[in-house]
Amino acid sequence: MAATSDIVTIRNVTKSYRRGNQLVPVLEDISFDIHSGEFLALMGPSGSGKSTLLNLIAGIDKVDSGSIIIGGCEITTLNETELAGWRAVNVGFVFQFYNLIPVLTAYENVELPLLLTRLSRRERREHVEAALEIVSLTDRMDHRPSQLSGGQQQRVAVARAIVTDPAILVADEPTGDLDRVSAGEILSLMDHLVQDFHKTIIMVTHDPRAAEKAHSIRHLEKGLLTDG
Amino acid sequence: MKIPLSYSMRNLLTRRMTTLLTASGMALVVMVFAATLMLTDGLQKTLVATGSPDNVIVIRKGAQTEVQSGVERQQANLVESLPGIAIGSDGSRLLAKELVVLINLPKRGSNKPSNVVIRGTSPASLALRPQVRLVEGRMPRSGSSEIMTGSGIARRFQGTGIGEHLRFGMRDWTVVGIFDGGTTGFNSEVWGDVDQLMQAFRRPVYSSMLFRLADSSRFDRFKELVESDPRLTLEAKREPRYYLDQSEAMAKFLNILGMTLTIIFSLGAIIGAMITMYASVANRVGEIGTLRALGFRRSSILAAFLAEALILGLIGGLAGVFCASFLQLITISTMNWQTFSELSFSFSLTPVTALVSIVFSLFMGLAGGLIPALRAGRISIVDALRES
Ligand SMILES: Nc1ncnc2c1ncn2[C@@H]1O[C@H](COP(=O)(O)OP(=O)(O)O)[C@@H](O)[C@H]1O
Ligand SMILES: [Mg+2]
Numbered sequence: 001m002a003a004t005s006d007i008v009t010i011r012n013v014t015k016s017y018r019r020g021n022q023l024v025p026v027l028e029d030i031s032f033d034i035h036s037g038e039f040l041a042l043m044g045p046s047g048s049g050k051s052t053l054l055n056l057i058a059g060i061d062k063v064d065s066g067s068i069i070i071g072g073c074e075i076t077t078l079n080e081t082e083l084a085g086w087r088a089v090n091v092g093f094v095f096q097f098y099n100l101i102p103v104l105t106a107y108e109n110v111e112l113p114l115l116l117t118r119l120s121r122r123e124r125r126e127h128v129e130a131a132l133e134i135v136s137l138t139d140r141m142d143h144r145p146s147q148l149s150g151g152q153q154q155r156v157a158v159a160r161a162i163v164t165d166p167a168i169l170v171a172d173e174p175t176g177d178l179d180r181v182s183a184g185e186i187l188s189l190m191d192h193l194v195q196d197f198h199k200t201i202i203m204v205t206h207d208p209r210a211a212e213k214a215h216s217i218r219h220l221e222k223g224l225l226t227d228g
Numbered sequence: 229m230k231i232p233l234s235y236s237m238r239n240l241l242t243r244r245m246t247t248l249l250t251a252s253g254m255a256l257v258v259m260v261f262a263a264t265l266m267l268t269d270g271l272q273k274t275l276v277a278t279g280s281p282d283n284v285i286v287i288r289k290g291a292q293t294e295v296q297s298g299v300e301r302q303q304a305n306l307v308e309s310l311p312g313i314a315i316g317s318d319g320s321r322l323l324a325k326e327l328v329v330l331i332n333l334p335k336r337g338s339n340k341p342s343n344v345v346i347r348g349t350s351p352a353s354l355a356l357r358p359q360v361r362l363v364e365g366r367m368p369r370s371g372s373s374e375i376m377t378g379s380g381i382a383r384r385f386q387g388t389g390i391g392e393h394l395r396f397g398m399r400d401w402t403v404v405g406i407f408d409g410g411t412t413g414f415n416s417e418v419w420g421d422v423d424q425l426m427q428a429f430r431r432p433v434y435s436s437m438l439f440r441l442a443d444s445s446r447f448d449r450f451k452e453l454v455e456s457d458p459r460l461t462l463e464a465k466r467e468p469r470y471y472l473d474q475s476e477a478m479a480k481f482l483n484i485l486g487m488t489l490t491i492i493f494s495l496g497a498i499i500g501a502m503i504t505m506y507a508s509v510a511n512r513v514g515e516i517g518t519l520r521a522l523g524f525r526r527s528s529i530l531a532a533f534l535a536e537a538l539i540l541g542l543i544g545g546l547a548g549v550f551c552a553s554f555l556q557l558i559t560i561s562t563m564n565w566q567t568f569s570e571l572s573f574s575f576s577l578t579p580v581t582a583l584v585s586i587v588f589s590l591f592m593g594l595a596g597g598l599i600p601a602l603r604a605g606r607i608s609i610v611d612a613l614r615e616s
Contacts, residue, residue: 055613060610088523092520093521097616119369
């Protein structure tokens with residue numbers, strides 16, 4: 001496969017956490033690539049380090065050693081401020097429990113990442129409406145999260161993740177808290193984003209049906225990749 | 229900086245009860261703080277209003293008040309002959325030689341004795357004090373045992389109403405008039421002929437001299453003239469200055485009392501704000517993690533929580549000043565310990581006091597919110613997201 005089509009390059013990444021005065025290894029010498037436009041599912045038992053790996057790729061945690069290069073940028077060399085700016089432009093987040101801000105409306109939640117850009121209020125409105133259109137929630141934009149169902153909240157979260165048009169979406173068990181139907185909707189939505197908007201999605205999941213939607217699957221076990 | 233203010237505001241609104249209680253605590257402290265300033269302002273306003281800037285008062289050097297002062301008849305004559313004293317419409321000099329004596333009078337109803345100032349006055353005394361005017365009866369005739377009483381005491385002391393009699397200085401005095409001194413200290417005085425009163429009390433010296441300068445701008449020269457004359461062991465002050473100096477000790481006392489209370493209470497309010505803000509941070513750790521993941525910086529989180537604490541302070545400040553403004557309806561009647569006379573004054577809310585009080589409240593919010601906000605800014609993203 002051509003190197004140019006890899007959007008994420010992970011090389012010899014290790015990560016451990018300190019528990020008391022003991023160092024607990026979480027990821028050991030992880031190396032793999034993710035193509036641009038790939039829909040990747042990360043699977044593995046609980047505690048195997050899936051979330052940790054996802055957080056490292058998303059630039060919200062620091063590696064102990066190794067490097068992660070995303071879209072030509074070696075994010076493992078960026079300092080905290082640079083990383084914050086990089087995330088705002090390059091990554092969209094979807095969490096298991098939606099993580100919407102309860103006091104803000106759906107519209108305002110989606111608008112949040114745009115407050116970090118130079119867009120005018122009118123331009124922001126256009127972007128927010130477009131994002132809500134994609135997740136089919138334009139009619140709910142003045143609702144607070146508490147006035148929405150779990151599935152609707154997660155769709156708002158997806159709208160928030162794509163509103164800045166980042167190349168990569170990271171999703172940590174996005175269907176983990178949803179019923180079958182809502183989970184199906186979210187997965188179709190992610191599929192749609194990959195197919196029609198050329199997003200690269202990295203999704204941590206336990207759900208075999210979720211993994212089925214993905215193009216590729218990687219398994220983690222005790223901090224090691226067990227395939228490919 | 230980037231997180232909108234409405235985020236902080238709505239979080240305060242969501243925790244309505246906590247916000248209300250915390251802001252109320254701050255409002256209470258602001259009220260005590262504002263009340264102290266208002267009291268001092270009110271006191272000084274009353275005392276300064278007692279004097280007119282064109283008037284000069286001469287008292288014994290080193291005396292703080294007329295009660296402690298003595299001016300010999302010879303000295304009085306010397307001062308009277310100095311140039312520059314204004315002439316009244318009747319052609320005589322606008323100068324009054326006065327005597328101030330304290331006596332005890334029983335109050336109406338309770339029969340409890342209280343101090344009252346008796347002032348021996350000259351014909352010019354009234355003209356020199358435009359705030360004082362006769363409102364009932366007539367002026368006492370000079371050379372007689374007639375007196376008039378201030379409306380502040382006529383209501384409250386036995387024998388001080390029109391047609392009634394008072395006994396002091398081993399004589400009977402008849403009340404023939406009542407004067408109104410507005411909010412000034414004169415309102416609580418009894419006025420009679422200075423020569424009659426000096427005889428009755430066997431006082432050989434005056435207490436003070438009061439006069440108007442023909443040209444007010446020449447005060448400094450006049451003061452120099454009085455104070456450099458070795459025969460005159462006297463000092464000259466502009467009348468407002470004299471009354472302001474009198475209020476200093478009282479104002480200082482009120483300030484120390486008020487500020488002590490304020491500091492103690494404010495510690496409580498700051499701790500209250502701190503507990504509220506800590507709870508607010510603890511409840512929103514997940515939100516903080518989410519905002520940080522989206523790309524908001526630590527400083528933005530810090531700013532959002534500081535804004536929340538400041539809004540809390542602003543609410544407390546506005547409520548406190550609003551409540552304190554009603555204190556203006558209250559008039560305080562107390563003893564002026566320096567003159568031992570009755571003194572009545574009101575709380576006075578100036579724009580400066582309102583502003584200072586609100587700034588003080590913002591400061592309390594800031595002091596209470598700073599540590600929790602710093603903590604909010606310091607939380608690591610992964611830890612915050614795992615905690616939620
Ligand atoms: N911030 C942290 N501090 C300490 N230990 C952590 C932290 N994050 C993860 N761990 C530990 O690392 C291991 C992997 O965690 P995680 O990546 O969340 O696993 P998964 O998502 O596969 O369930 C677990 O044992 C977990 O307890
Ligand atoms: Mg996990």
